[in-house]
Each structure stands twice: as C-alpha cells, then as structure tokens.
Amino acid sequence: MAKVVPASSDEQLVEAVQSAGTRGVLARGLGRSYGDAAQNAGGVVLDLLGRDRVLAVDEATGVIEVEAGISLDRLMRDFVPQGWFVPVTPGTRAVTVGGAIGSDIHGKNHHRAGTWTQHVRSLDLLTGTGEIRTLTPDDELFWACAGGMGLTGVILRARVALTPIESAFCTVDTQRCANLDGLLEAMADDDDHEFSVAWVDCLAKGEALGRSVLTRGRFARRDELPEKKQADPLAFNPRTPFTAPRGIPTGLLNKYSVAAFNEAWFRKAPARRDEEIQSITTFFHPLDAVADWNRIYGSGGLLQYQVVVPEGAEDVIRSCIDAFSHAGVASFLAVLKRFGPANRGHLSFPMGGWTLALDVPASVAGLADLLDRLDEQVLAVGGRGYLAKDSRMTPELVRAMYPALPRWQELRDEVDPNHVFQSDLARRLKL
Amino acid sequence: MRDALGRLQRVVVVGGTSAIARAAMARWARERRGLEVTLLARPGARREEAAAELTALAAKVECVDLDAEADLEAQRARIEAAFDGGGDVDLVLVALGALGDQEQAWQDPAAALRLVDVNARAPIFVGVIAAERLRRQGHGALVLLSSVAGERVRRSNFAYGATKAAADDFYRGLAQALAPDGVHVMVVRPGFVRTPMTEGLDEAPLAQDPADVAEDIDAGLAAGASVIWSPATMRVVMAGLKSLPAPIFRRLPI
Ligand SMILES: Cc1cc2nc3c(=O)[nH]c(=O)nc-3n(C[C@H](O)[C@H](O)[C@H](O)COP(=O)(O)OP(=O)(O)OC[C@H]3O[C@@H](n4cnc5c(N)ncnc54)[C@H](O)[C@@H]3O)c2cc1C
Numbered sequence: 311m312a313k314v315v316p317a318s319s320d321e322q323l324v325e326a327v328q329s330a331g332t333r334g335v336l337a338r339g340l341g342r343s344y345g346d347a348a349q350n351a352g353g354v355v356l357d358l359l360g361r362d363r364v365l366a367v368d369e370a371t372g373v374i375e376v377e378a379g380i381s382l383d384r385l386m387r388d389f390v391p392q393g394w395f396v397p398v399t400p401g402t403r404a405v406t407v408g409g410a411i412g413s414d415i416h417g418k419n420h421h422r423a424g425t426w427t428q429h430v431r432s433l434d435l436l437t438g439t440g441e442i443r444t445l446t447p448d449d450e451l452f453w454a455c456a457g458g459m460g461l462t463g464v465i466l467r468a469r470v471a472l473t474p475i476e477s478a479f480c481t482v483d484t485q486r487c488a489n490l491d492g493l494l495e496a497m498a499d500d501d502d503h504e505f506s507v508a509w510v511d512c513l514a515k516g517e518a519l520g521r522s523v524l525t526r527g528r529f530a531r532r533d534e535l536p537e538k539k540q541a542d543p544l545a546f547n548p549r550t551p552f553t554a555p556r557g558i559p560t561g562l563l564n565k566y567s568v569a570a571f572n573e574a575w576f577r578k579a580p581a582r583r584d585e586e587i588q589s590i591t592t593f594f595h596p597l598d599a600v601a602d603w604n605r606i607y608g609s610g611g612l613l614q615y616q617v618v619v620p621e622g623a624e625d626v627i628r629s630c631i632d633a634f635s636h637a638g639v640a641s642f643l644a645v646l647k648r649f650g651p652a653n654r655g656h657l658s659f660p661m662g663g664w665t666l667a668l669d670v671p672a673s674v675a676g677l678a679d680l681l682d683r684l685d686e687q688v689l690a691v692g693g694r695g696y697l698a699k700d701s702r703m704t705p706e707l708v709r710a711m712y713p714a715l716p717r718w719q720e721l722r723d724e725v726d727p728n729h730v731f732q733s734d735l736a737r738r739l740k741l
Numbered sequence: 742m743r744d745a746l747g748r749l750q751r752v753v754v755v756g757g758t759s760a761i762a763r764a765a766m767a768r769w770a771r772e773r774r775g776l777e778v779t780l781l782a783r784p785g786a787r788r789e790e791a792a793a794e795l796t797a798l799a800a801k802v803e804c805v806d807l808d809a810e811a812d813l814e815a816q817r818a819r820i821e822a823a824f825d826g827g828g829d830v831d832l833v834l835v836a837l838g839a840l841g842d843q844e845q846a847w848q849d850p851a852a853a854l855r856l857v858d859v860n861a862r863a864p865i866f867v868g869v870i871a872a873e874r875l876r877r878q879g880h881g882a883l884v885l886l887s888s889v890a891g892e893r894v895r896r897s898n899f900a901y902g903a904t905k906a907a908a909d910d911f912y913r914g915l916a917q918a919l920a921p922d923g924v925h926v927m928v929v930r931p932g933f934v935r936t937p938m939t940e941g942l943d944e945a946p947l948a949q950d951p952a953d954v955a956e957d958i959d960a961g962l963a964a965g966a967s968v969i970w971s972p973a974t975m976r977v978v979m980a981g982l983k984s985l986p987a988p989i990f991r992r993l994p995i
Contacts, residue, residue, distance in 0.1 A: 351878060352879025352923075701745030
C-alpha cells in the first residue's frame with residue numbers, strides 16, 4: 311500500500327522528493343502500465359494528473375510545451391481539430407506524457423517514426439537531489455529517462471513535436487494472411503506504410519499457425535474523405551468510453567470462446583480491402599471503447615507478455631506462437647509488429663526486429679514455466695521483454711536483456727544517489 | 742516482490758527445519774528459480790539438510806541462528822537484521838513448534854514453560870518484529886503455522902494446544918492490526934500431519950503429508966484467507982467439536 315499524493319507546484323514536488331522516507335517516491339500518470347511499474351508499496355506515489363496544462367504552442371512547427379500529467383486523450387482532443395496528431399500513440403489514449411516518456415512507448419508507426427521520446431525536444435527533470443534540470447537529446451541523461459520507468463526522477467514538463475495531419479481519419483488497407491509465413495512476407499514492404507500492425511490468432515495450429523489480419527494505413531488527405539466528412543475533416547470528439555457490463559461472469563473467456571471469437575474475427579476480415587476510411591479511435595484505440603475490457607478475463611486477471619527479437623530471429627516468434635497455440639492459451643489480442651531501429655535509451659524497449667504482444671489470463675496452468683522458457687529463447691537471440699508490461703521477469707534476466715543497464719545505473723546514481731525514486735518494479739528487478 | 746503469477750521472490754522462514762515449512766519452501770523454490778530464503782533456525786544437521794534441499798532447487802539460502810528456548814531479547818538484533826538484508830520480504834512463515842511429552846508438560850513446570858517458549862513466546866516475539874518490517878514496506882504476508890489443537894483444548898494434548906492457541910489468537914489480532922497497511926496475516930491450522938514431530942503417534946483421521954499443507958497454504962494466500970484449516974474439512978470437524986457440550990466432550994477419547 312502506498313500513500314498517493316496529488317502533485318501541484320514544482321516547489322511542492324521538490325519538497326516531496328527532499329522529504330522522502332526510506333520507501334521513496336514515484337511519479338505516476340494514468341497507471342496504464344500493466345505490472346508494478348507505477349506502484350510503490352510502503353512509499354509515496356506522486357499523482358501527476360493534476361499537472362495537465364498546455365504551456366506553449368508553436369503553431370508553425372507544431373512543437374508544444376506541456377506538463378507531464380497531461381493525457382494523450384487531451385492532446386488529441388485539443389490538437390487534432392487544429393491539424394496536429396501526437397507523434398506516437400499506443401493502443402490506448404489513456405496515458406500521460408510522463409508515462410509515454412517513462413516507458414518510452416511505441417505505436418503502429420515505430421518502424422518509421424521511432425518511439426515517443428524521439429519526438430521530445432527537451433524535458434524538465436526533477437532529480438533525486440531536488441534539482442530541476444532541462445535536458446535535450448544531446449544529454450545522455452535524457453536517454454536514461456526514456457524508458458527509465460520514473461527512476462531517474464519526475465518529468466515535470468516536455469516539449470514535443472506534433473505531426474501535421476489533414477484529417478482525423480486514416481485510410482486503411484486490410485489483408486488476411488493464412489499463416490505466419492504469409493504474414494512476414496506481406497510485411498516485407500512495411501516501410502511504405504506509415505502505420506502497420508498485425509493481429510495474430512494464437513490458437514490456430516498446424517498449417518494455419520500464425521494466421522493473421524494485417525492492417526496498415528496512413529492519415530487520409532481531406533480530398534480522400536467521403537463528401538460529408540470533408541466539411542469538417544478534423545472533427546474529433548470520441549464518446550467517453552462505456553463500461554463493460556458489470557455482470558460479465560468472470561472467466562467468461564476460455565479456450566473455446568476465444569477460439570470462436572478469433573475465428574469470427576478472422577472470417578470477418580476481408581481477404582483484402584484497400585483504402586477504407588477509419589476514424590482515429592477505430593484504427594488506433596479499439597480497446598478504449600470498452601472500458602474495463604480486461605475484466606472479461608476473470609478474477610485471476612490478465613498478464614501481458616511482450617517481447618522483441620532482432621531481425622532474422624523470426625523463428626523465435628514462430629516458436630512463441632506455437633507454444634501459445636499448443637498450450638491453448640486463450641488470448642484474443644496477440645499483436646505482431648515490425649520495429650525500426652533502437653534509440654539511445656538505455657532501457658528503451660524497441661529494437662530493429664519483431665515484437666509480439668499478447669494478453670493471457672494469469673490463471674492458465676503452467677503459464678509461468680511456459681513464459682520462462684520463451685524468455686530464454688528470446689534472450690538467446692539478443693531480444694528482450696518490455697518493462698512497462700512486465701510483472702514476472704527476474705533481476706538476472708533483465709540484466710542480460712538490457713546490456714546498457716549498468717550504464718543507466720551509473721547515470722541514475724549521479725542524479726539520485728540515495729535512490730529516492732523507487733517502485734515495486736525496481737525492487738523486484740533490482741534496478 | 743511477488744510477481745503477477747503470485748511467485749515469491751524473498752521469504753523469511755522462522756523455524757525453517759519444520760517439515761511443513763520445508764515442504765512449503767520447496768514448493769516456492771520450484772515455482773521460481775532463484776528464490777531467496779532466509780532460514781532462522783537452530784544451527785545443526787537439520788538446518789543444513791533443509792538448506793541443502795533448497796540450494797539443490799536453485800534457491801539462494803541464508804541461515805541465521807535462532808534458539809526459541811534461549812533468551813529472545815539477546816537475539817533480537819540478529820533477528821531484525823535477518824529481515825533487513827536483501828530486498829523486500831514477500832512472505833514470513835513462522836513455523837516454530839514443539840509437541841513435547843504431553844503428560845510431562847502438565848506435571849513438570851519446566852516442561853510446560855518449554856512449550857510456552859517454543860509455541861507462543863518465540864512466535865509472538867518474531868511476529869512483532871516481522872509485523873513492523875512488513876508494515877514499513879507496505880506489502881507482504883505473515884503466516885503462522887498454528888494447529889487445530891488450540892481451537893478447543895482436550896485432555897490428550899492441552900499443554901500443546903493451549904500454547905498454540907496463544908499464538909493463534911495473537912496473530913489473528915495482528916491480521917486486523919496490519920490490514921490497513923496492506924499486510925496479509927494468515928493463520929494455518931493443520932490437523933494431523935505425518936512429520937518427525939508426530940512420528941510414533943497414532944494417526945488421526947484426515948491425516949496428511951506436509952506437501953498437502955503447503956498446497957493449502959498457497960491456496961489460502963491466493964484467496965486472501967485469514968484462517969485456513971488443512972485439510973479444509975478439518976474446519977467442520979473442529980466446529981462440531983467446539984460446539985459439543987463439555988460433559989460429552991470430556992468423555993470423548995481424544
Ligand atoms: C490497453 C493498453 C494498450 C497499450 N498499448 C501500448 C502500445 O501500443 N505501445 C506501448 O508502448 N505501450 C502500450 N501500453 C502501455 C502504456 O503505454 C505504458 O504503460 C505507459 O507508460 C502508460 O502511461 P501512464 O501515464 O499510464 O503511466 P503510468 O502507468 O502511470 O507510469 C508508467 C511509468 O512511467 C513513470 N512515469 C509516469 N509519469 C511520469 C513522470 N511525470 N515522470 C517520470 N516518470 C513517470 C512511472 O513511474 C512508471 O514507471 C498500453 C497499455 C494499455 C493499458
């Protein structure tokens with residue numbers, strides 16, 4: 311259990327850091343990281359959501375200065391109508407700018423645009439000694455903050471370059487792939503597409519192993535929109551998410567219901583359909599329409615598993631999908647995506663190659679051993695797991711997966727010699 | 742920190758040579774490679790054996806001396822230090838226990854007090870230290886190996902039962918005191934368990950092996966229970982026994 315303290319002024323945050331007890335403090339945004347990254351048992355959690363102002367906007371370049379507690383949802387609501395989109399969006403709008411840097415998040419455009427932090431021009435960091443420093447990508451410390459999981463300090467403000475758009479719609483190409491080979495082949499020309507991601511049916515076996523639906527797209531030009539949308543091409547006003555009905559029996563999802571769902575999804579997808587106009591929400595954030603969607607996984611909750619392996623190690627991806635399909639792991643949200651090159655972030659997750667992400671009900675028998683085995687395969691080819699979604703790796707594993715960890719620790723020790731910044735994740739992984 | 746699959750990372754086991762504790766530790770070590778175990782127990786062959794078994798399961802074991810029958814205050818610094826080294830303690834298992842010679846224990850004051858020391862004084866002493874540590878870190882579980890014998894003392898083993906009851910009650914109170922801090926306290930009441938402690942005794946109905954109790958402990962932890970019986974049916978048996986009128990109860994051959 312942690313004490314949650316709403317953050318207000320810089321001075322109050324400095325004071326909170328300087329008076330931190332032995333269990334330390336930690337910044338928290340919207341708490342959308344899956345595991346224990348945004349938790350600090352016995353210590354203090356600084357809730358940054360109250361710091362959500364837009365401080366400056368350069369209408370010519372799209373560079374904005376914001377407080378780190380602002381959500382991507384707010385940014386989209388404010389700036390899409392003005393013709394600007396966030397440079398990178400994850401699968402939900404419910405994340406903050408601080409969390410986006412803290413986890414150095416990626417989206418469907420990673421292969422071309424890189425991570426969120428790669429669009430940050432500078433940031434203000436409150437360090438463990440109570441100092442406020444402005445960092446730019448020329449500072450190594452800046453990169454220690456990218457994916458630094460809040461452990462280098464509190465990100466107070468950031469200056470971020472938005473991306474110009476002509477409409478609030480995407481033009482999307484959809485393609486059904488019969489198996490993993492088909493998918494990898496289809497993804498070979500990903501670089502021609504701004505956004506690309508594949509949904510994989512992890513329950514399909516044999517010939518159909520890795521059958522998938524590949525969707526790729528880009529923002530539509532105004533003249534590509536249907537006539538009635540052209541009048542107000544930048545309209546963006548998603549309904550507030552509704553809540554999954556309370557009465558959903560827990561554990562509704564099992565191997566059979568998911569298999570049926572996956573089958574239907576796969577069949578529903580067109581063998582091939584080009585240039586369909588989709589809204590931002592439909593294309594980027596389908597899950598936001600179902601608040602509490604994770605509840606359908608039952609009381610055991612769900613666990614995210616996301617790994618990346620370098621180009622050339624496609625066999626490990628195959629072996630992961632094969633293992634899940636054999637174990638009958640009921641997951642209807644497996645996603646495969648090609649990443650572009652890694653950035654300088656010591657603990658930043660993406661690297662050139664393939665990333666596979668899926669949700670699994672934590673109650674699956676034998677899950678722990680299965681994932682441990684897959685981790686070893688991933689490690690053996692130089693791949694790694696995503697800290698923002700981790701809740702089960704070990705200190706040894708993370709050390710091996712992130713060779714720059716010792717250097718990150720040196721930098722962290724310089725700005726936070728007393729380890730004021732702590733989290734459950736940091737304790738579990740001995741970061 | 743416990744991970745999302747409920748696997749423990751670091752445990753402190755007090756009375757770590759008990760058969761049930763050993764079964765539980767082996768279970769946890771099998772679940773998670775590199776489990777960190779701090780064993781507080783009397784030095785000697787039994788502790789070596791328990792440690793070796795865990796090391797063979799790839800656990801990292803640290804042994805700390807604890808003598809439940811000796812002056813506890815003199816050992817306090819060492820016990821506290823055992824909790825402080827290393828990372829957060831996910832679980833503390835207090836498995837101290839002595840059965841003794843039941844007939845001697847109500848006729849020889851020293852023998853009676855020996856049971857008080859091992860079954861009540863030391864568990865309560867360590868429980869207070871553990872509680873403070875877990876409270877400070879804001880998470881973790883504290884598990885006491887109690888016994889059904891304490892629920893209603895009976896002629897055949899009341900010296901044991903009464904001392905177990907003292908610790909049992911204390912920990913159930915701790916459960917309430919620590920709940921606001923996110924600490925889970927659980928009292929485990931096994932029935933007859935086939936262990937070196939009960940060797941030579943006639944097996945009672947519903948007798949179990951230590952591994953069965955270990956499994957029940959994990960289930961209780963996962964469910965957030967404050968008291969569990971092992972096997973679960975023992976709860977009904979004890980409820981029945983407790984509600985028997987004294988004159989009948991006294992005549993039972995138990
Ligand atoms: C449905 C869903 C889909 C997702 N899809 C993706 C995806 O496609 N790609 C992807 O990369 N991720 C994805 N994620 C993960 C999510 O983007 C990250 O976990 C992100 O960090 C969450 O932001 P948050 O504001 O909720 O941060 P929190 O969960 O509150 O915090 C995350 C980390 O950032 C730190 N942090 C937060 N604010 C600050 C600050 N101001 N200063 C310093 N550190 C700070 C915290 O200490 C913590 O370590 C998804 C999550 C969900 C629930």
